[in-house]
Amino acid sequence: ETLKFAFQGALNALDPYSLNETFTLSSLGNTYEGLTRRGADLSIEPALAESWEVLEPTRWRFHLRKGVKFHNGSDFTAEDVAFSVDRVRSEGSDLTTRVPADAKVEVVDDYTVDFVLASPNPILHYEWDTFYIMDKEWTTENDAVKVTSASDTTPNYAALHANGTGPFKISSHEAGVKTVYEKNDGWWDEAKHNLDTVEFTPIGSDATRVAALLSGELDMVYPIPVQDIKRINDNAGTVALTGPELRTIFLGMDQMRDELLYSDVKGKNPMKDARVRKAFYQAIDIEAIKKKVMRDLSTPSAIMISPFLFSKAGEFERYPYDTEAAKALLAEAGYPDGFSIGMDCPNDRYVNDEAICQAVAAMLARINVKVDLNAQPKAKYFAKILASGGYDTSFYLLGWTPGSLDSWNVLSNLMNCRDESGAGSPFNNGGFCDEKIDSLTKEILVENDPEKRDGMIAEAFKISHDNAYYIPLHQQGLAWGVADNVDLVQRADNQFKFRFVTKN
Amino acid sequence: MPYVSNEEAKAAVQDRAGIPPAPSRLARIVDSDMFHSFLRSKVTVVAACGTLILFLLAFLAPWVAPHNPFDLASISILDARVPPVWMEYSDPRFLLGTDDQGRDILSAIFYGMRISLIVGFCSVAAAATIGITLGLVAGYMGGRVDAVIMRIADVQLTFPAILIALLIDGVAAGIFGSIDREVFAFYILIVSLALSFWVQYARTVRGSTMVEKNKEYVQAARVIGIPSVTIMARHILPNVMGPVMVIATINLALAIVTEATLSFLGVGMPPTQPSLGTLIAIGNDFLYSGEWWIAIFPGLALALLVLNVNLLGDWLRDALNPKLR
């Protein structure tokens, strides 16, 4: 069977270490494999490593699977793992954090590898489902040891060819146009799919993507705009698969500058006042956004991480939507007549991002806060609000999925203090600083007891919630369009794995 | 003399007899050939009325529109995507339904048209002025002047409106720091559209000028001693206006539509103040989901506007040509 599918973005380079981005890793995950993989429910499963054990808090041992062959026929051995660890940490790799820089690899025998860490790390292997193992010989032979980097002036073999152990080989690839996969007959695992070939085409325009599904030209497209879900369901032969995604959408506010940019308040920064932030929070009718903007395909969130990824998420509750209370808070803070504020928003990054921002702007208008909305494409947006743009923003919308699917990632990236250049928590664009959260973060990293660890995480999130450092909005939903005759698994991390697909 | 028809002869005699026919300005306009040919063409009269109505609706939007869609405090997301009144689940407050933010489509059309009209007309006028001037000069002078102007045009052609807008936006932001986007957005839009359109006029006018300047009436004017500038403006220009008018009227549509594209790139009007083009672009996302009114009504308004303006343009072009009257 042939599966034809489309995604909104393109698969550019095939080098598995050159871009740490969901779709690239997801696509390459059909060709390459890591020591671990994640199942349909995102649970960690053994893959190229049959099993592993933590010998001491700083030494992990992995027992590799025997008899696995790369697509080119060479055997998979411990050497390949050691090679891959070196390569993934080399200059130019975008996945250097997969293996801590100070960790050492010891090859015990052909099928056993030890990882020696400088400090304990309970979540060492959390992201290894996307740390793909490459063939040492193949890479060396083809002169591709250096990671394909954007600064290269000659094309790297590994960027145009793939040689993994996974269920599918890439038989042709034209970046941005078309990629064709073929079934790997020598795959070590039992194939549950029934596909022979998979054709991938990037289709940037939402409407065209949907049209191609409706007209039967494609078997599967993702993502689909939430407004077209109904249409796809109504159409005979297609169905929309929806589910929660892990990404949390939230609003951040500048709490660092002494004077707010893009505002009529001069000489002080109202956003430093927790009451003002809470007023913003309470002015937002999240249910209305869910119903009207997201068409019920979102889960309002009280914390900065998806409830799927944090067991204690249920303990949190959003501040209620209450315009009057919000107005009172503003008045209390000294802004009875409101003020104006510039808001930055991407318009091609998250589901209905611009519409959410507009809705927020309209809601804030009701408590007399005048929002000047600046919605831009992501290239300009990120260039403005991130460190490279000097955090040039006072109020912004951002989404975050912790790559490790763990809360520590959220805390360390979004909630620690930072300085002006971004050292610290680089994505804490608002730049708030709470010593307590910082110290908790450090402890969480090295805490091996899950119960205690979760308690500390909850404490950190509670501080953030109490001070309204961020205004979490929701976890956006996933929406895939699928032909009726195709059966597949929609994983919450938005990765599409062909090995779960059957077509009849 | 035989040339003179009887009435005209009498009028001529009266003229000389010192009875000054002192018609008021209005009377002169009403009496003019232009006005006459205008009244004679029913289509034109209808088109003129149509254009006038659209303009009035746009510029009197605050008074005629039932809602103010630009006032964020007055719109509610809960009213989003209400269908037009004649459909099920409609709301009598919203005659043509609402968009995804709960803006009244009818009012949004009026308000949005104001933005589109200003941007469209100003940019086309600016582009035509620049283009015609440079085209006349290049075509008439020829030689080095021509080469320089035309190569500038080639450079310009290489940069589509998107890039120019990004450039201007960036430079403006660099110079003025945090600027009042709403005011500047207009200038940025107009300037970038004008810059990306002028070449068409320049090259067309240049081509026609090169043909016209060899004609004898231009040589006659040169013999009289009329300076080049006047020759270009008074003699050549009217004779090369035909294609210019065609391009200008069609460009209007393109400018209005391109403005929407620029807004999406973050250099136009803020999304809370959608123009006609932006409304269509927003509505575009809702075509498959059955909320067609968000795109179709603004689309119709734009088509109506373009149609009327083009009909007027057709008439004007004919009316400016004495042989076609």
Place this chain on the structure above:
Amino acid sequence: MNVLDIKDLKVEFPGRKSVFVAVNGVDMSVEAGKILGVVGESGAGKSTVGNAVIGLLQEPGHIAGGEIYLHGKRIDQLPYKQKRLLRGRKIGMIFQDPLTSLDPLQTVESQLVETIRTHLPLSAKAARQRAVELIDSVGIPNADERIRQYPHQFSGGMRQRVVIALALCAEPELVIADEPTTALDVSIQAQILELMKKLCAERNVAMLVITHDMGVIADITDHVAVMYHGDLVEYGETTQVLGAPVHPYTQSLISAVPRPDIRVDRFPVVNYIEKAGTPQKQIDISTHWLGKSRDYGKVSGPLVKIRDLDMAFETRGSIFPSRRKYFQAVKKVSFDIEEGETFGLVGESGSGKSTIARLITGLYEPTGGSILFGTTELTSLKNRRDVLAMRRQMQMIFQDPYSSLNARMRVRDIIAEPIKFHRLASSNAEVRQIVDDLLDHVGLGAAAGKKYPHEFSGGQRQRISIARALATRPRFLICDEPTSALDVSIQAQILNLLKDLQEELGLTMLFISHDLAVIRQMCNRIGVMRHGELCEVADCDALFETPQHAYTRELLSLMPSLELLSRANLQTVDHPEA
């Protein structure tokens, strides 16, 4: 059997406020093998009759009444398709304005070949052969090569001959020729007339010839129709009409024909005015605007001094200079024009007369030689202010009156432009007054100012062009065929005006014409041109009485005879100052 019958033809041009009747109940007919001449005042509706017959009246003009028959078959109401079939094949048409009748983008050859092949079943090669023959037969030398050129590379007279060739190429049964020889010198004119006569005699072609030239009428026509103000005032055999004109207009017309034999001070004017119009005012130059003082300093020596003037046109471009081809239109021409005199330039069509005029006015850059105006060398004039000053002193009346008028300007604006531009008047009211006056002087009447050039007849356009040239109160006037499209009465009026200006104000003129009679009356000295060279320069009387050069003698011998206009007739009309 009559080839063409026109019965009670009425043509109207509806205006906005009134309907203008250009032709009012005209009857004419032409027999096979016969030539009907149509004469009449400029603007009388002659061309309109011709256009009506072929069905190509300019919009909004239309036939308002009457019938037109070709071989007894009514044609004025035929549907478009059938009318088209008549054109070219049955009716050949020569329009009055030959200079704009040719498609500027096609070579003469391709226009001829396509016309021939449309009507005659000839191969492309044969058609080309025929085209060359035709061009040769209308007297264009070097036809084989010339035919590959474009219309703008031809002189006025040559274009006129091309148009004639085009009209005759399918051997139509009826030829309508509107002023076919205005731009031709006498020898070519004789050749063309011969050709036409031959066609009539040998192929039994019927012809309708519209002309102002009484000589032509006398020479070739069998019948004559005289039109005046849209009416047919006299119609009959040529000998009878010319010999014993009945209608007073015809009488005065004939009396106004300029005489080549003796020189008179002023041209006789037609003193017949039937309908209310603009009576010609006798002007007193000394108090008139045209005579207002001018600030030009006197020059010692000739006003215009031309030395070794050369002009070569590139006829074939190439990157290799050796492969370029040039046409030497003017070769080493030298002559002087004294202040206050009229220098006449006559000569073969295509001999370079217009080119010289254009060189002097700076429209072309000479490839060699010098042009001195007073003490200023014109060829090296760069400074804008000097150029401007020069422009005002020097004006030109173009050979092609129509294309030198901007079709999008009203006549009033066209004439006012130089006045306003050179600041010759102090107020708008004054400008208007002057324009109206000028229009009067050229016989159009002030009301014409409101119209656009295309609404005028050929002669009327020419007069607009003259009025514009006079509007700068020039010191030196170049007239390129100024009166070729004018009937003798208007011609007399205008030439008299020029003479007055010259006498009172010392206007200097370069006068290019084919009409030897006019040349004789107007000029002090005359240059004769042929093949780009000036072959003889002499005083007027000397030239006419004792021509030196063989070509000059040939020219003079070919002047059309005016024998038919009987002596008696010429004498009955009083010459004001003869």
Place this chain on the structure above:
Amino acid sequence: MIGFAARRLLQAMIVMLVVALLAFTMFRFVGDPINQMVGIETSLEEREALRERLGLNDPIPVQFLRFITQAAQFDFGTSYQFRQPVSELFAKRIPATLELSFASALFALVVGIPMGIYAGLNRESAISKLFLSVSLIGISLPTFFIGILLIFLFSVTLQWLPSFGRGEVVQVGSWWTTGFLTLSGLKALILPSITLGLYQMTLIMRLIRAEMLEVIRTDYIKFARARGLPDRLVNFRHALKNTLVPVITITGLQLGAIIAFATITETVFQWPGMGLMFLQAVQNVDIPIMSAYLLLTAFLFVAINFIVDILYFFIDPRLRVGRP
């Protein structure tokens, strides 16, 4: 002629130099390329290192000079997004774009010219009025909107034509791929070329109509009719040819525009051509692609305008004076 061409070539160089300079000043405002090249979690140090390696920290003039010297050797660098040499990417995308441009230009000319002539000759006819109005409505709607409507009608509802892509392509020669030789390739061309050509068709049609209205009233057309030439000859050889100067000017410009900036159409139909790549390059701040692309476009426009200028001379002999 050779001298003329040589001079133009020199001018083209200058144009391209200016374009490159402008482009380099502009890239600062398009966004930060680094953000598009790495995952969001990449650390600041690594971003900085990458920036350094790419030379983005060098002053603009240095970057510009580097680019120019390389470009002079036909080396346009490596795309940030695709990590492939820009020239290779271009070579792959050019056939798609040229075929689409060709098809839409063909559509615009084949429909636009005859309709323009017809409408010019029959000013009052109902058909011409209808056609003029309908085409106007067509262009007053945005391109993406038209594209989506066409897809909705012909792909989703009727399922006649594909909604995206080029269909099956055939390799011709060493690097050219063509969709002209397969049925699916031809089918795939229809919707995008109509979408792309609609504007040019309307423009050409209205332009010709306007010019025809004037030309058919000239004396030489009158005389051509008087000579009894068939309408075909009068209308096409004489009248049409005399309208051509503005028409070819605009056609040239539009042709350049559809080759270079078919971005929206290519995006809507996921047409794997240059326009799509350019838009993506702008979105992803792929500076090497953008700069090389702009240079190419500059050259394209200089070339097209050169051809147009040459055509002027062919069309109008009066313009040949004084030109070598």
